[in-house]
Amino acid sequence: MTEPQDAIFRALSDPTRRRLFERLCRNGDTTVVGLLGEAGVSQPVVSKHLKILKTAGLVRDRQQGRYTYYSVERDALRTLIDWTSEMSGFWNDRFDDLDNLLKRMDQ
Numbered sequence: 001m002t003e004p005q006d007a008i009f010r011a012l013s014d015p016t017r018r019r020l021f022e023r024l025c026r027n028g029d030t031t032v033v034g035l036l037g038e039a040g041v042s043q044p045v046v047s048k049h050l051k052i053l054k055t056a057g058l059v060r061d062r063q064q065g066r067y068t069y070y071s072v073e074r075d076a077l078r079t080l081i082d083w084t085s086e087m088s089g090f091w092n093d094r095f096d097d098l099d100n101l102l103k104r105m106d107q
Helices: 004-012 015-027 032-039 043-055 078-106
Strands: 059-064 067-072
Touching: 004 015, 004 043, 004 078, 015 032, 015 043, 015 067, 032 043, 032 067, 043 059
Parallel strands: none
Antiparallel strands: 059 067
16 A cells, blocks of 8 residues: 555655756746756656656646646645654654663663
8 A cells, every 4th residue: 555655755756856846836836838947858858747746746737828837736745744753753762762771771
């Protein structure tokens, strides 16, 4: 069974997709053409990456006339934030246990 964060991690594992996502976060809604300037890849490649980001739930698109605008899904990273908080708590507990063990060993 696939965890919800798996698709997000997979989507953001590619540096080009991460840059596209970051640009959408910083600059807001834009078209594929608007993303091409700094993408360093062709229009079909940008479109392919956007499709992957959309499938992962990180971006959404909307038609406006002849153009498709892409924007960041507002709560897209909530799953990762929850996961990292859970893992942070897990590791903090383990480090506390290790610290306690080391203190007992020093006595």
